[in-house]
Amino acid sequence: MIPPALKERVHALLGPRGYLDRPQDLALYEYDGGVDKHAPDLVVFPRSTAEVAALVKLAREFDVPFVGRGAGTGLSGGAIPREGGLMIAFARMNRILELDLENERAVVQPGVVNLDITMAVQGSGYFYAPDPSSQRACTIGGNVAENAGGPHTLAYGVITNHVLGLEMVLSDGTVIEIGAKILVLVALFQMADGTQVATTGALRGLGNTRTAMIANFMGHYPIGLVLGLVLCFKFNYGVLGVWTGLAFGLFTVAILLARSWIIKTRDLSKLIPLVRVSSPL
Numbered sequence: 001m002i003p004p005a006l007k008e009r010v011h012a013l014l015g016p017r018g019y020l021d022r023p024q025d026l027a028l029y030e031y032d033g034g035v036d037k038h039a040p041d042l043v044v045f046p047r048s049t050a051e052v053a054a055l056v057k058l059a060r061e062f063d064v065p066f067v068g069r070g071a072g073t074g075l076s077g078g079a080i081p082r083e084g085g086l087m088i089a090f091a092r093m094n095r096i097l098e099l100d101l102e103n104e105r106a107v108v109q110p111g112v113v114n115l116d117i118t119m120a121v122q123g124s125g126y127f128y129a130p131d132p133s134s135q136r137a138c139t140i141g142g143n144v145a146e147n148a149g150g151p152h153t154l155a156y157g158v159i160t161n162h163v164l165g166l167e168m169v170l171s172d173g174t175v176i177e178i179g180a181k182i183l184v185l186v187a188l189f190q191m192a193d194g195t196q197v198a199t200t201g202a203l204r205g206l207g208n209t210r211t212a213m214i215a216n217f218m219g220h221y222p223i224g225l226v227l228g229l230v231l232c233f234k235f236n237y238g239v240l241g242v243w244t245g246l247a248f249g250l251f252t253v254a255i256l257l258a259r260s261w262i263i264k265t266r267d268l269s270k271l272i273p274l275v276r277v278s279s280p281l
Contacts, residue, residue: 002041002086006062010044013054019044029069029087033134036077040067040087047092049167049175057173059086070110070142073134078146090141096120105164110141129156 002021010019020026020043030039041064046052059066065085072079081087094111101124106117114135117128131150132138138148144166149158156162165179 001084002064003062006058006064007042009058010042010055013051013058014044014046018046029072029089030080032072032074032077032079034075034077034080036080036082038080038082039084040081041084043069043087043089045089045092049169052088053169053173053175055086055088056169056171060172068141068145070139070145071113071134071137072142073132073138074142074146074148076146079142090139093141094139101126108140110139110144112140114138114140114143128162129153130159130162 007019007021020029021041023039026039026041026043029043031037044055046055056066058064065081065083067079067081067085067087069079069087069089071091079087090109090111092111093109094113096106096108096112096117098105098107099121100106101121104126106121106128108117114128114130114132117140118126121127129152130143130148131152132143132148133150135150142148143159144163147159163179165177167175167177169175
């Protein structure tokens with residue numbers, strides 16, 4: 001249960017349309033894309049890092065558990081409030097703050113839809129590689145929290161390979177910045193020691209054909225080489241096995257590069273229409 005005093009403080013911070021507390025509204029936030037269910041006691045919609053920090057401090061003050069939520073498309077139960085409490089939903093923090101194509105960087109808020117980043121830069125020959133199957137609805141905050149991926153990750157890597165910086169709200173409400181450059185509210189993390197952290201931003205790396213091809217070669221040739229050597233030495237020791245392993249490695253990276261080139265030269269706008277997720281209210 002949410003203490004009345006906490007609800008009053010939330011009302012003063014976010015206003016009457018900044019939270020949901022009716023049972024019929026809370027029922028919409030009791031599940032994600034998986035099978036687990038549990039309703040929160042209060043859902044709040046901050047619009048800035050400062051508001052997120054204030055909400056986390058309130059939860060700490062009143063000893064109320066809290067959890068973050070993006071678009072609710074995850075399959076692992078990461079957004080399920082298993083003990084009720086406060087749910088911090090990032091739907092209204094949905095702006096792309098900066099596009100720095102010269103340095104192949106984008107600064108976005110956690111509620112930005114995954115596909116919207118690609119749609120914003122594809123006219124300049126760029127794209128955002130991590131592409132979960134729910135990319136038309138899922139948001140960057142949830143992607144970061146779950147280390148989401150998709151078909152492109154075989155060639156370009158998962159979320160951890162594309163996040164360059166984060167702005168985070170710690171469990172005591174302290175705001176910190178890590179990495180090269182910062183963005184604005186991403187998600188909630190459960191750290192190894194049990195500490196929960198709300199990330200308030202993430203700096204994304206954008207890709208183009210030239211850099212992606214170089215990354216593919218550097219990243220996948222060793223994989224193909226090692227796999228080839230392991231297989232060949234298992235069945236054919238000696239010099240022939242070494243050369244066969246080298247050939248297998250080259251063949252593997254050639255296939256991956258060809259696949260990447262095919263993906264990069266497609267017109268993504270013809271494959272996936274732009275769909276935006278609006279605020280729940």
